[in-house]
Amino acid sequence: MNDVLTVRGLSVTVRETALVSDVDLTVGAGERVGLIGESGSGKSLTALSILGLLPEDVRAGGSVRLDGVDHELVGADERRMSRVRGRDIAMVFQEPMTALNPTMRIGDQIAETMLVHKTLSKPAARTAAADLLERVQLPAETLRAYPHQLSGGQRQRVVLALALANDPALLICDEPTTALDVTVQALVLDLIVRGVVDRSSALLFITHDLAVVATVCERVLVMYGGRVVEAGPVNEVFTRPRHRYTEGLLAASDLETTSRRLTTIPGNVPPAGRFPSGCVFRTRCAHATALCEETPAWSGSEAEGFACHHPAAQGSLEGVADA
Amino acid sequence: MKRLNPSLIAGGVIVAGIVVMALVSFVWTPYDATLVSPASRLLEPSWSHWFGTDKFGRDVLSQIMVGSRTTLFVGVVAVGVAAVIGVPLGILAAMVRRWPGEVIMRGNDLLLAFPALLLAIMFGAVFGASTLTAMVAIGIASVPSFARVIRSGALQVMRTEYVLAARAAGRQPFPIALRHVLPNVTSLITVQASVSFAIAVLAEAALSFLGYGTPPPTPSWGRMLQESQEFLFSAPRLAIFPGIAIAIAVLGFNLLGDGLRDRFDPKLEDRR
Amino acid sequence: MPEHIPTVHDAETPTAIRVVDLVRDYPRPRTSLLQPAPVVHALRGVSLEVKQGERFGIVGESGCGKSTLLRLIAALDRATSGHVIVEDTDITRLPERRLRSLRENLQLVFQDPMSSLDPRMRVRDIIAEPLVVQGHPASGERVRELLEAVGLSADAGDRYPHQFSGGQRQRISIARALAPRPRILIADEPVSALDVSVRAQVLNLISDLVDELNLTLVFVSHDLSVVKHVCDRVAVMNAGQIVETGYTGDVYAAPQHPYTQRLVSAIPTLQRALSGATTADLLAKGEPA
Structure with missing residues (x-):
């Protein structure tokens, strides 16, 4: 399996403040990788820096390489990035309305996306557009509709069709179903998974929802405070977490507990850029010691490991601090 | 993250400059601005008269300095009239959603469609031309834009959950308007005030030029323009200096308005 | 898996909220001069009963009418037909001046921690607002007590909402709701905008306070898992109607x-x-x- 996306030592800074530090990330062809984190974790900034879509005053450092693209993506100029975007990497955002042109019919938008990068003839592009819509289970009439005439779920399916139009090597989804109802989310998630499986595309799926990641992805990276704190296969990370943050997150989201009270992580998520030095989780961690003032080294391989001075035993969820 | 933007700084500096000039003119001007001296008629700019003199021998620089008082006075009162009427109307129209709100806004549209200068000339004809009638007329003509902007802001505030929470706690409409709506539209009021100020300055100049504004001998930039007409070819500087003063003042208040808008825009503020 | 035992409510437990055949139609803006304005049927005949001290959940997706129902129960909107009876008073058509007891006894917590607090007010004034409205002396004592009850330090009262995180703002919202010592608390998606690690804290807080203060809780959410954890009984809404009511464990399992x-x-x-x-x-x- 060749690696489609290779991120090494990615950092994102705004003026002097580091928002993302030392992110290593690899996604292989046909692999579905989840990036999970809460607000301020830097998960969305990571996605945006892969696409070269960071806001003006925000800078990325490190290396992002994409299979089949012969140049570094970090710091690449807009002209080169726009050739990569939409053809090799496609992205689905949380809010579908912003990704669609409100004054253009759906069919024209999909056809245009294909015409920008490929030498498809116009009629061929129209046929292909209808075909794409069919694959996201939208009727052919949708071609003639304008974005505002569609529901949120339908729009997100159109955005997905647009993203898949050029069979991208990598599809990035940033909270694609957070704004949708549960029943609609189920359909969109299924379409995303089927879309990447059919094309053997790599998927980088960003969300705050543990259950969604567990359902969609095979491998997961847990981010907190702009760093990857743990990575590994979904089954491994979610049943035998090693980092204390992952452990706490799993316990806090366990609504099946028989007790009235839920296990909590004390304190609040600090605002972006205000996380402590050393281990980013130490201010909320029950196991933190003076040692945690030093940034913990990564233990294990890049595909499976964690960065914690006092990792949970390789057992299960036992021993979680109840605050 | 709140930062000063270039428009805000430039606008602030210009406006502050005009205010300082007006204040200084109370205690000191190079000459008495209304002093007629036939001996020094239509002098070219020189070290003794930087901007020269007009047909009555009055010092142009002194007149411009004293004229800035008129300009500011007109602006303050016109904007005051517009805000005092327009803000409550806008909030009222937002809070009573049924037909009274509609009536207010349609009446507002009607006034908006009426040319401001025409209204001011009518006022001048009925009540006699004076700085006061000009101010009130310009103020009334600025009411609709105030009401409109404030209404849209107030509608947004009315939709927030804190207003809902206040209603659920039993707050009556008037206290809600005073405690929740008004404080949350103050930024809109400030922006609209500076934009209206610029319009008022321009309108006063136009009215004085037409003879419906500030009557002589009180110096006014608009009337200086009017009086300079007959010398447009022989002494164009008489038109140029007050013209530049008006242009700078209008620019200053518009820049200030733009700058304030950018600074108060929550979308820009939240940007990280 | 074992469920926590729901509080048993027999026939003798007094009713806190009764909703009978509630209908709410909204006129939409006219699209044609010739045809009458189209109508949105937000609620099409909803009936339910919440016992005192019960934790009652309302679950549904966007546009199902749950927010409309909630506003009608809180007398923030007028019903087209039907009745809302809160603690033996039919509030459906009462004028605002006769809603005083409802305004004290029933309080709300909203979804959006950004929009539910007035950005121009200090936290202590926000929390004291319901007290001031009801004509109670808004003592600093009571505000400190409320801040402490929701787990915030006393000096939080001097600050403004934007200085707090989402979870802390939601705590402020809860403190404000509890200020007039209500008997019924209505929570409208109180945790859907919060981070997972903070969500558990806020759910625990609501749960503790409901127990401590013997509140009746109406918990509205799109998330059945959350409702299942918090509530004894649940009503599932779809397209302006309640399609199913029952004990949350039963509804979830079967x-x-x-x-x-x-x-x-x-x-x-x-x-x-x-x-x-x-x-x-x-x-x-x-x-x-």
Whole structure:
């Protein structure tokens, strides 16, 4: 399996403040990788820096390489990035309305996306557009509709069709179903998974929802405070977490507990850029010691490991601090 | 993250400059601005008269300095009239959603469609031309834009959950308007005030030029323009200096308005 | 898996809220001069009963009418027909001046921690607002007591909402709701905008306060898992109607109505995913294409 996306030592800074530090990330062809984190974790900034879509005053450092693209993506100029975007990497955002042109019919938008990068003839592009819509289970009439005439779920399916139009090597989804109802989310998630499986595309799926990641992805990276704190296969990370943050997150989201009270992580998520030095989780961690003032080294391989001075035993969820 | 933007700084500096000039003119001007001296008629700019003199021998620089008082006075009162009427109307129209709100806004549209200068000339004809009638007329003509902007802001505030929470706690409409709506539209009021100020300055100049504004001998930039007409070819500087003063003042208040808008825009503020 | 035992409510427990055949139609803006304005049927005959001290959940997706129902129960909107009876008073058509007791006894907590607090007011004034309105002396003592009850330090009162995180703002909202010592607390999606690690804290806080103060809780959410954890009974809403009511454990384990079945099956959970469920399984119960 060749690696489609290779991120090494990615950092994102705004003026002097580091928002993302030392992110290593690899996604292989046909692999579905989840990036999970809460607000301020830097998960969305990571996605945006892969696409070269960071806001003006925000800078990325490190290396992002994409299979089949012969140049570094970090710091690449807009002209080169726009050739990569939409053809090799496609992205689905949380809010579908912003990704669609409100004054253009759906069919024209999909056809245009294909015409920008490929030498498809116009009629061929129209046929292909209808075909794409069919694959996201939208009727052919949708071609003639304008974005505002569609529901949120339908729009997100159109955005997905647009993203898949050029069979991208990598599809990035940033909270694609957070704004949708549960029943609609189920359909969109299924379409995303089927879309990447059919094309053997790599998927980088960003969300705050543990259950969604567990359902969609095979491998997961847990981010907190702009760093990857743990990575590994979904089954491994979610049943035998090693980092204390992952452990706490799993316990806090366990609504099946028989007790009235839920296990909590004390304190609040600090605002972006205000996380402590050393281990980013130490201010909320029950196991933190003076040692945690030093940034913990990564233990294990890049595909499976964690960065914690006092990792949970390789057992299960036992021993979680109840605050 | 709140930062000063270039428009805000430039606008602030210009406006502050005009205010300082007006204040200084109370205690000191190079000459008495209304002093007629036939001996020094239509002098070219020189070290003794930087901007020269007009047909009555009055010092142009002194007149411009004293004229800035008129300009500011007109602006303050016109904007005051517009805000005092327009803000409550806008909030009222937002809070009573049924037909009274509609009536207010349609009446507002009607006034908006009426040319401001025409209204001011009518006022001048009925009540006699004076700085006061000009101010009130310009103020009334600025009411609709105030009401409109404030209404849209107030509608947004009315939709927030804190207003809902206040209603659920039993707050009556008037206290809600005073405690929740008004404080949350103050930024809109400030922006609209500076934009209206610029319009008022321009309108006063136009009215004085037409003879419906500030009557002589009180110096006014608009009337200086009017009086300079007959010398447009022989002494164009008489038109140029007050013209530049008006242009700078209008620019200053518009820049200030733009700058304030950018600074108060929550979308820009939240940007990280 | 074992459920926590729901509080048993026999026939003698007094009713806190009764809703009878409630209908709410909204006129939409006219689209044509010749035809009458189109009407949105937000509620099409909703009936339910919440006992005193009960934790009652209302679950549904966007546009199902749950927010409308909640506003009618809080007398923030007028019903087209039907009745809302809160603690033996029919509030449906009462004028505002006669709602005083409702305004004290029933308080709300909203979803959006950004929009539910006035950005121009200090926290202590926000919390004291319901007290001031009701004509109680808004003592600093009571505000400190409330801040402490929701786990905030006393100096939080001097600050402004934007200086707090989402979870802390939600605590402020809860403190404000508790200020007039209400008997009924209505929470409208109180945790859907919060981070997972903070969500548990706020749910615990609501749960503790409901127990401590003997509150009746109406908890509205789109998330059946959260409702299942918090509530004893649940009503499932779809298209302006209640399609199913029952004990949350039962509704979750064995949904009866086809819509509830679809809803339950569509919820991704860690347990299901780790035992091999895929996205296709979320659609198991006949998703319309």
